[in-house]
Amino acid sequence: MFFRKKKEVKPEIFTEESCPACGVKSRRKFEDxxxxxxxxTVCKNCSSPNTIISAVYGEYPPETHKN
Ligand SMILES: [Zn+2]
Incomplete structure (x- = not known):
């Protein structure tokens, strides 16, 4: 038995990391x-080890239109 896929789209979860040392913010996919x-993780910009996760949020993918 299959579940019929509804038009409902699940948001993609992203994690935003920010570095207090240089102010750089980076976004990656949410991980458990x-x-x-x-x-x-260590800042990719200035190598500061003090980065923190500043936000976790969901984002809907851009809507795709059927032809
Ligand atoms: Zn930095």
């Missing part, structure tokens, strides 16, 4: 265990 203010 991510939460706001969690220490994040």
């Amino acid at each position: 265990g991510d939460y706001v203010f969690k220490p994040a």
